[in-house]
Amino acid sequence: MEEFDLGAIWKDSEESANAYYEGLEENVVEIARRQSSSVVQRMKRNAWIELLAGVVLWAAIFYWFIDNPLFGYLAGFGLVLYLGTGFGLYKMLMRFREINSMNVFDSITAYLKLFRKSYRRAQLLMYVLLPIGYILGFFMGFLAAGGTIEKLQEPWKIVLILSFSVLVLAAFIWFTTRKYMYWMYGQYIEELQEIHDNLIEEEFVQ
Amino acid sequence: MEETFKHIITEHNGILYKIARSYASEQADFDDLYQEILVQLWQSFPRFEGKAKVSTWIYRVALNTALTFTKKKKRKLATSPVTAWMADTVEDGSSQVAFEQAQQKRIDLLYQCINELAKEERALVLLHLEGKSYEESADIMGITSNYVGVKIMRIKKRLFTLLSEKGYGGI
Numbered sequence: 502m503e504e505f506d507l508g509a510i511w512k513d514s515e516e517s518a519n520a521y522y523e524g525l526e527e528n529v530v531e532i533a534r535r536q537s538s539s540v541v542q543r544m545k546r547n548a549w550i551e552l553l554a555g556v557v558l559w560a561a562i563f564y565w566f567i568d569n570p571l572f573g574y575l576a577g578f579g580l581v582l583y584l585g586t587g588f589g590l591y592k593m594l595m596r597f598r599e600i601n602s603m604n605v606f607d608s609i610t611a612y613l614k615l616f617r618k619s620y621r622r623a624q625l626l627m628y629v630l631l632p633i634g635y636i637l638g639f640f641m642g643f644l645a646a647g648g649t650i651e652k653l654q655e656p657w658k659i660v661l662i663l664s665f666s667v668l669v670l671a672a673f674i675w676f677t678t679r680k681y682m683y684w685m686y687g688q689y690i691e692e693l694q695e696i697h698d699n700l701i702e703e704e705f706v707q
Numbered sequence: 708m709e710e711t712f713k714h715i716i717t718e719h720n721g722i723l724y725k726i727a728r729s730y731a732s733e734q735a736d737f738d739d740l741y742q743e744i745l746v747q748l749w750q751s752f753p754r755f756e757g758k759a760k761v762s763t764w765i766y767r768v769a770l771n772t773a774l775t776f777t778k779k780k781k782r783k784l785a786t787s788p789v790t791a792w793m794a795d796t797v798e799d800g801s802s803q804v805a806f807e808q809a810q811q812k813r814i815d816l817l818y819q820c821i822n823e824l825a826k827e828e829r830a831l832v833l834l835h836l837e838g839k840s841y842e843e844s845a846d847i848m849g850i851t852s853n854y855v856g857v858k859i860m861r862i863k864k865r866l867f868t869l870l871s872e873k874g875y876g877g878i
Contacts, residue, residue, distance in 0.1 A: 507817065507836060507866075508836060508838070510810075510813050510814055510817050511725075511817065511836040511837070513810055513813075513814055514721075514724070514725060514728070514814045514817075514818070515721050517724065517811075517814065518720055518721040518723075518724030518725065519720065519721070521720075521724055521741075522717070522720035522723075522724065526713075526717065529713055529716055529717075529745065530709045530712060530713055530749070532742055532745050532746075533712065533716075533745040533746055533748065533749030534746075534749060535742065535746055536746075537743065537746045537747065537750065538739070538743055539743060539746075539747065539772065539775065539776075540775055540777075598754075599751065599754060600771070601747050601750075601751055601767070601768045601771040601772060602751045602754065602755070602764060602767055602768060603767065603771070603849075604767060604846065604847060604848060604849030605767065605770050605771060605774065605827075605830060605847065605848045605849055606848060606849030606850055607849050608767070608771040608774075608849075609771075609774065612775060688777065689775060689777075692826070693774070693775070695825075696774060696825070696826050696827045699825060699827050699828075700827050700848070700849075700850055
């Protein structure tokens with residue numbers, strides 16, 4: 502089995518390539534203009550959905566809780582969270598516009614960086630900020646339902662209710678987030694990390 | 708711009724086909740990947756400044772797209788692009804058709820074996836089969852040409868083993 506055999510076979514597949522392309526040639530620009538189904542495009546789409554959902558949520562909070570004494574805290578917390586994550590995400594995605602024109606090693610390294618950052622961002626959002634927002638929301642609900650600071654004379658009750666509900670919420674978030682994050686980033690991180698590691702050999706990488 | 712893009716793709720359509728076939732074994736995945744490569748090329752075309760060769764740019768975009776491409780799950784039909792192409796040829800029993808079918812089988816087998824290699828190995832071996840020098844492959848892959856040489860030697864050995872196991876000699 503000589504190498505030139507493989508070269509010849511490889512060349513023969515050019516015929517199939519031309520036959521396949523003939524069927525597309527007329528519409529090639531039209532096809533190229535279609536929506537991408539890449540993971541980066543999916544991340545962009547998700548980012549847009551998150552930002553739009555944020556706007557809707559804000560409008561609802563503004564409508565229902567404008568008179569709540571804790572509204573200022575929630576507004577500040579939400580605004581920082583919204584602007585911070587939105588801007589961070591936008592900046593990050595812009596940096597990766599040319600990711601596919603880089604050489605393969607640099608591109609994989611950049612993809613890994615992008616996925617890891619997004620993964621950490623999602624973790625921070627789901628595991629830390631969401632429970633904080635939940636606790637804040639709990640107190641807002643308590644006050645909106647006629648509760649007063651004076652009524653919090655037995656804080657252990659509040660602590661108990663909060664701890665229990667946060668635990669239930671955390672378990673639910675932990676379970677669903679793990680599934681979502683693996684689908685969104687985990688599978689790519691695993692696979693690309695393997696390719697990245699296989700392309701690295703200390704004495705060889707440029 | 709559209710005309711230039713179309714001209715470039717027409718000139719280099721073989722690269723797209725070979726890369727898509729090396730990374731997708733089923734017809735539907737192949738179609739998806741081929742289309743995604745076209746989309747990515749179109750999106751990065753305005754930023755292509757001509758500093759690198761057109762083919763280098765195409766290889767980079769196509770390989771990067773293929774490496775992050777995930778197959779859609781639960782396909783019912785598992786027709787390979789080759790099988791689909793072969794179905795178009797008339798089975799009239801002539802020696803020409805028999806020759807073409809044997810040739811197609813060999814191509815099919817080669818891609819089948821390439822599909823079994825690790826993703827980065829597929830990239831390196833297809834660049835090698837395309838006749839790219841170690842330097843050009845290194846430029847596309849972002850590793851040194853020495854390392855390309857070392858990797859190619861290992862991959863070729865593995866590819867030959869796979870081909871032997873699948874009865875390449877008998878075709």
